[in-house]
């Protein structure tokens with residue numbers, strides 16, 4: 046077998062190029078149109094890393110240079126496997142690579158399968174056209190390591206190649222089934238030492254075969270661009286066509302298929318030549334393709350309809366039975382006898398002998414489109430669209446969207462002019478189902494179904510249908526994390542029809558890529574709220590989000606835990622709205638950007654959460670500069686866990702007193718501002734220009750030292766504070782005693798090591814008549830029943846105004862229950878009492894239930910009923 050024979054065999058055109066099948070690989074190679082597809086590694090790395098991606102050719106060559114037995118090439122239909130293998134063999138024959146192999150055999154499994162029932166390795170090598178002279182055979186068998194066997198179309202084998210279910214052979218002269226022969230070669234029992242390179246669509250048949258696996262991805266945008274430039278001679282036309290494809294179908298997985306690119310280019314060319322509009326959706330594209338194919342045949346309307354119905358029957362047969370191909374007999378049963386010459390446009394045909402031929406759709410997408418058209422074309426009574434969907438469940442993702450498109454008069458009209466009117470009953474039936482089914486889907490918030498519904502609406506291209514189906518509650522939240530690019534396109538269409546939505550919820554989206562952000566930009570600007578929590582926002586995506594924010598209606602943006610970082614924040618900052626930036630890996634550097642936003646005069650930023658970003662004192666000092674600006678509208682600032690100390694509190698205090706600060710609420714939880722920090726803030730608290738109402742210094746190493754200053758500040762007439770959280774600070778008895786005397790503002794003193802004496806003081810202040818205090822939180826102070834007794838007495842006192850009391854984990858036992866119940870009964874104001882995590886036992890429950898029910902003003906009769914109810918145990 047010499048190189049020239051191989052070249053002549055491979056490069057000899059077999060069959061002809063067709064719209065759906067593609068340009069023949071031999072012609073692609075001969076005419077130097079070959080563009081190396083990509084391997085799927087990009088999927089793992091992320092679509093934005095398209096530079097320096099591994100090409101399929103390199104990946105195969107690398108795998109062959111390492112692997113001494115099997116290399117398995119796997120990729121979807123039309124992804125370029127056959128073409129890549131043929132190119133590889135041609136290049137070998139030309140001496141360009143793989144010269145360590147002296148013999149290379151290239152087989153198509155589908156073709157072999159239709160030719161032979163049984164055969165031996167010898168026969169395979171000698172009798173297959175274009176291969177080897179008999180005298181070379183002993184040499185081949187003697188030096189198997191010089192041999193590369195290439196098997197394409199392995200998906201055509203109907204059974205698994207699991208070696209345990211075949212009786213493997215080792216004798217090259219032994220005739221056996223083709224499947225067993227290939228399994229023996231792959232397993233190494235036959236021609237041990239030879240290398241096998243096999244290609245298959247993703248089927249399970251090669252699951253048990255060991256070897257290096259290479260995934261074929263096909264063409265991404267740069268390869269598509271090269272392809273279009275090669276297809277259209279005029280670069281301007283190529284550009285126009287490519288841009289149209291990218292906008293209308295470039296987001297579907299199928300657009301990575303070189304075969305699909307060929308089909309799209311071919312149909313665009315024919316439409317452009319005819320001066321017609323290019324299709325706007327996937328469904329419209331397939332309508333144009335089918336029209337083109339039908340018009341190529343000179344058939345009358347009846348025959349066209351018959352042909353499409355036959356195609357539909359075959360499509361359903363393949364989809365329902367999960368068959369990749371059909372026999373001649375099956376084809377006849379679908380009604381193809383009448384159209385012997387028309388089928389090559391739709392199918393790949395394997396085998397020369399007519400009775401052993403098998404037929405397989407070139408394109409699964411076309412197969413589903415034909416199922417949809419023939420469903421509506423069928424004039425018989427339908428058994429209901431639901432039944433059909435049940436039968437096809439999980440196997441025909443695009444059937445629904447094609448049906449949805451074809452149910453629209455505008456979209457099906459071009460087909461009806463060729464095939465006659467589609468069945469109106471079936472269309473109405475589908476429409477009813479479509480209108481009722483999304484309602485349920487949307488109510489239940491099933492992500493996949495919701496996305497599916499969006500796709501159907503996108504394909505239908507009917508604005509009023511969108512408004513009918515997506516009614517008000519659904520508009521609240523139309524999205525869930527992990528959107529594919531095509532989900533983004535569908536969502537974009539639907540939201541544009543609706544004009545606005547409450548929330549764009551992209552929580553947990555693994556990452557928001559540049560492409561997604563570009564598509565979603567209009568949705569973002571039409572959303573009142575955007576939630577990107579826990580999403581990884583790629584830096585290339587930020588300009589789109591920034592632009593959407595600055596142009597749109599968004600009022601609130603959540604970016605918490607997005608690992609945003611300073612560089613990304615810089616891009617986003619100009620359009621910033623009320624924003625949650627919790628845990629975004631921001632530093633002091635971002636504060637500079639924030640200052641320019643807040644000072645810009647155009648800023649609408651009123652609420653800002655910067656918690657768990659290590660901005661430090663220097664960051665806050667910078668931020669405080671903005672608070673001096675009359676343009677700054679900031680009212681709420683959350684700075685939990687930002688590594689702040691007393692060093693920045695002076696600046697904050699000065700800003701609060703500046704007269705321009707609108708700040709009402711500052712949360713400094715879990716920093717280390719200490720007593721000196723609080724002392725600095727006290728100056729602001731009593732300043733007439735400070736508007737601060739809520740201050741949280743939870744867990745800030747505050748001690749009793751600052752309590753006299755706090756006392757003075759809070760006693761001041763100018764103090765506007767109404768809520769102060771001093772929890773998880775060791776204030777000491779003296780400090781706490783001082784604070785207990787404070788006038789009315791919400792008091793939060795959780796885990797402050799408060800003593801019984803402090804509780805006694807608290808009790809007397811509450812019952813003194815001077816205290817207007819409504820909320821008191823003193824949880825996690827282990828004062829026990831004796832300490833709590835002071836509070837119960839106060840609660841029972843007619844002067845006490847408490848409405849909410851939290852005594853979680855204070856050492857409360859059953860011994861207190863009587864006093865507690867008496868206090869609840871006596872109080873006229875108490876509405877809420879938190880008793881969690883105390884030492885109460887079952888013994889207290891009857892009394893508590895009684896008092897709670899009593900408190901709720903149920904009558905005594907209810908108690909008997911409670912005893913009858915198993916679910917209430919007390």
Ligand SMILES: Nc1ncnc2c1ncn2[C@@H]1O[C@H](COP(=O)(O)OP(=O)(O)OP(=O)(O)O)[C@@H](O)[C@H]1O
Pocket residue numbers: 066067068069070073078079080081082120121122123124125126127128129198245246302303304305307407
């Ligand atoms: N690298 C390429 N450069 C240019 N065109 C290509 C390339 N690969 C494939 N094509 C085009 O796509 C068509 C389909 O490709 P090919 O038959 O190689 O795909 P496949 O993965 O083997 O498909 P199937 O799974 O259906 O067998 C080819 O006929 C050709 O027109």
